[in-house]
Amino acid sequence: MNIATSPQPATTAAAANASAAGSVVASLRGVTRHYESSAGVVKALDGVDLDVMGGELLAIAGPSGSGKSTLLGLLGALDHATAGTIHVEGRELGTMSAQESALLRRDRIGFIFQAYNLVPVLTAVENVEYVMLLQGRDKAARRARAVEMLGAVGLGSHIDRRPGELSGGQQQRVAVARALAANPAIILADEPTANLDSHTASDLLDMMVGLNRDFGTTFVFSTHDPMVMERATRVVHIRDGQIESIEVRR
Amino acid sequence: METLRLAWRNLWRNPRRTLLTAAALGLGVLSMVASTDYMVGLFGRMIETTANGRTGHAQIHAPGFRETREEERVLREPAALLAKARALPVVEAAAARVWGTALLAIGDRSRSVQLFGIEPRDEAQVGKWTTRVVGGRFLSDHAAKDATGGEVVLGQLLARRLDVELGARVVLTAADIGTGEARSELLRVVGLLRTGDGGLDDGTAIVRREVAARLLGVGEAAHEIVLRLRDAREAPGVGVDREDKAQIEAAIAPLTSETAIAEPWHAVQPMVAEMLRMQDAWMGIFLGLVFFVIAFVIVGTMSMALLERTWEFGLLRALGTPPGRIFGLVLAEAGWLGIVGGTFGAVGGHLLSRVLEHVGLDFGEDVQMIVSFHEPIRPVPDLPLAFGMAAIFVVLTILVSVVAAFRATRVEPGLALRQR
Numbered sequence: 061m062n063i064a065t066s067p068q069p070a071t072t073a074a075a076a077n078a079s080a081a082g083s084v085v086a087s088l089r090g091v092t093r094h095y096e097s098s099a100g101v102v103k104a105l106d107g108v109d110l111d112v113m114g115g116e117l118l119a120i121a122g123p124s125g126s127g128k129s130t131l132l133g134l135l136g137a138l139d140h141a142t143a144g145t146i147h148v149e150g151r152e153l154g155t156m157s158a159q160e161s162a163l164l165r166r167d168r169i170g171f172i173f174q175a176y177n178l179v180p181v182l183t184a185v186e187n188v189e190y191v192m193l194l195q196g197r198d199k200a201a202r203r204a205r206a207v208e209m210l211g212a213v214g215l216g217s218h219i220d221r222r223p224g225e226l227s228g229g230q231q232q233r234v235a236v237a238r239a240l241a242a243n244p245a246i247i248l249a250d251e252p253t254a255n256l257d258s259h260t261a262s263d264l265l266d267m268m269v270g271l272n273r274d275f276g277t278t279f280v281f282s283t284h285d286p287m288v289m290e291r292a293t294r295v296v297h298i299r300d301g302q303i304e305s306i307e308v309r310r
Numbered sequence: 311m312e313t314l315r316l317a318w319r320n321l322w323r324n325p326r327r328t329l330l331t332a333a334a335l336g337l338g339v340l341s342m343v344a345s346t347d348y349m350v351g352l353f354g355r356m357i358e359t360t361a362n363g364r365t366g367h368a369q370i371h372a373p374g375f376r377e378t379r380e381e382e383r384v385l386r387e388p389a390a391l392l393a394k395a396r397a398l399p400v401v402e403a404a405a406a407r408v409w410g411t412a413l414l415a416i417g418d419r420s421r422s423v424q425l426f427g428i429e430p431r432d433e434a435q436v437g438k439w440t441t442r443v444v445g446g447r448f449l450s451d452h453a454a455k456d457a458t459g460g461e462v463v464l465g466q467l468l469a470r471r472l473d474v475e476l477g478a479r480v481v482l483t484a485a486d487i488g489t490g491e492a493r494s495e496l497l498r499v500v501g502l503l504r505t506g507d508g509g510l511d512d513g514t515a516i517v518r519r520e521v522a523a524r525l526l527g528v529g530e531a532a533h534e535i536v537l538r539l540r541d542a543r544e545a546p547g548v549g550v551d552r553e554d555k556a557q558i559e560a561a562i563a564p565l566t567s568e569t570a571i572a573e574p575w576h577a578v579q580p581m582v583a584e585m586l587r588m589q590d591a592w593m594g595i596f597l598g599l600v601f602f603v604i605a606f607v608i609v610g611t612m613s614m615a616l617l618e619r620t621w622e623f624g625l626l627r628a629l630g631t632p633p634g635r636i637f638g639l640v641l642a643e644a645g646w647l648g649i650v651g652g653t654f655g656a657v658g659g660h661l662l663s664r665v666l667e668h669v670g671l672d673f674g675e676d677v678q679m680i681v682s683f684h685e686p687i688r689p690v691p692d693l694p695l696a697f698g699m700a701a702i703f704v705v706l707t708i709l710v711s712v713v714a715a716f717r718a719t720r721v722e723p724g725l726a727l728r729q730r
Contacts, residue, residue, distance in 0.1 A: 129728075133724045136628070138628055138722075138723045138724035138727070139722075139724040158633070159632060159633070162627065162630045162631065162632055162633075163630060163632075164630075165628060165629065165630040166629065166630020166631075167630070171628055171629070173625075173727065177621070177625045177727065179316075179622065179625065179626070180323065180622075181316065181319035181320055181323060182316070182319075190629060191629055191630060194629070194630055194631060194632075194635070238629075
């Protein structure tokens with residue numbers, strides 16, 4: 061499968077995201093993920109059907125071990141479903157090679173992790189530039205975009221600091237900037253506020269809501285944080301690997 | 311933020327581990343550089359000791375003489391051969407010798423000896439016999455006989471065995487190669503020689519060439535012509551690598567004819583040549599062992615570093631980094647490690663060689679490796695060679711990291727990120 065890899069300018073991407081608003085960006089049909097363990101087969105996900113709509117701020121909520129991180133991993137092409145099909149922008153992940161999956165993640169999916177997961181030896185601006193570097197953007201363009209995104213997350217004066225020199229909240233802001241910089245179709249945020257104090261978490265979430273509104277970027281959170289659910293446009297409650305309920309917030 | 315820059319930064323994430331690994335690698339390179347420089351110096355010294363003794367860098371004999379040592383196999387026109395040899399640019403000096411066996415007698419004591427008839431002035435040009443006198447003096451250069459009928463220099467050990475002292479008169483008796491008639495000369499012992507070569511020190515009598523010629527009845531003929539050759543390092547374009555048999559053979563080929571065979575020292579002293587060859591082989595084994603040990607250190611370090619950073623490779627994969635780029639990143643880190651350690655080793659080894667070159671390693675004459683060393687062994691520092699070895703280590707470091715790099719590309723991003 062051939063995947064489009066050419067980077068898009070920010071304005072074009074924002075326009076593209078806006079035009080994708082309301083359409084299905086990703087879909088899961090009958091998705092099952094089973095793991096083998098010493099205790100037997102663990103059903104992390106069991107027959108999940110879900111559509112992710114463009115421009116929405118979707119929260120996958122549930123207790124620990126409910127399968128929300130597994131769902132995000134499958135949606136992000138970081139893992140493979142045991143059964144069922146997953147499509148992102150119309151492309152089925154199950155038929156992709158490792159190389160094609162890597163290109164999809166690089167160009168169309170942004171990640172924000174609970175543990176920030178910045179490259180420790182790179183500065184904030186270099187971390188944000190990294191995906192664009194992989195995309196082959198020229199140095200001046202990616203630097204300008206990275207500085208712009210760091211400014212958007214309120215870290216314009218910290219661009220040359222390495223992760224070790226930033227607080228947890230600041231690192232997570234850099235991670236948000238990194239996820240946004242390459243104009244992905246969807247940003248997957250795995251419990252992004254779990255390691256932050258409530259004040260920092262609230263600020264970060266407000267910022268992401270703003271980015272969702274301004275750029276039309278689709279966010280999918282896995283969370284059990286009420287602050288995330290309050291800001292979500294839709295909340296999918298998941299328990300024991302199955303969708304329990306779907307709640308439309310706004 | 312290109313791969314090399316990222317790799318360089320990654321290298322210094324754990325400075326202590328990097329420095330320890332680089333130091334181990336550097337010590338390996340250092341030991342190789344210093345050993346190689348030392349061995350080059352040792353080989354050079356062995357060759358020079360051999361050459362400075364009785365062998366020279368090459369010799370000319372009549373066909374069959376070297377193999378049989380039959381005294382009637384002589385060079386009939388040594389003067390012409392000497393002139394021809396001296397006309398070759400590669401020849402620094404040449405000297406003719408008469409050789410035979412003789413009986414040395416003093417009082418009721420006698421012993422069979424090797425008789426060398428030499429031209430003192432010429433001999434001083436090709437070797438260092440004249441400087442190995444430990445008692446008295448070497449043969450005088452003038453041709454006239456003194457009142458006793460001539461001079462002889464004896465090996466120190468021989469003199470001790472026969473209880474001969476400086477100034478004593480001895481009789482040398484040899485058979486005329488033409489008639490078989492015994493001829494004798496009464497000679498005064500003017501000097502005692504200690505070369506470190508047991509054969510020479512225990513059984514040699516050195517006289518002027520005309521004395522030996524009279525004893526053996528060879529007239530103007532000689533048994534061998536010894537050549538000293540110019541070194542390529544000192545005389546570029548003219549000299550030869552005096553360790554290189556083929557180069558010497560090619561350089562002296564014009565001196566070979568139907569009546570004379572010119573051969574390099576390798577043929578005259580096959581034991582020394584064989585030992586040098588074995589030393590070369592031993593050096594190869596040593597270098598291989600050093601490589602092997604260092605390879606284990608590198609593999610261990612790289613594996614440990616990669617294990618600690620599994621989540622990071624998962625992250626890079628999650629962000630869309632292609633496997634080839636991760637592979638290149640790990641190899642680049644290995645390359646940097648090799649460059650840091652290799653540079654330290656090359657510079658350190660070179661400096662060590664420089665110091666030892668200045669100081670010299672004096673083993674004295676008691677330590678023998680077929681030849682004994684009269685002068686300190688001085689390593690021959692060779693900076694380009696040192697960096698060449700470092701480059702080999704860099705390549706080796708990269709090669710042994712290929713498996714680790716491959717493993718890094720196989721990291722499952724989902725699993726790896728969960729490990730953090």
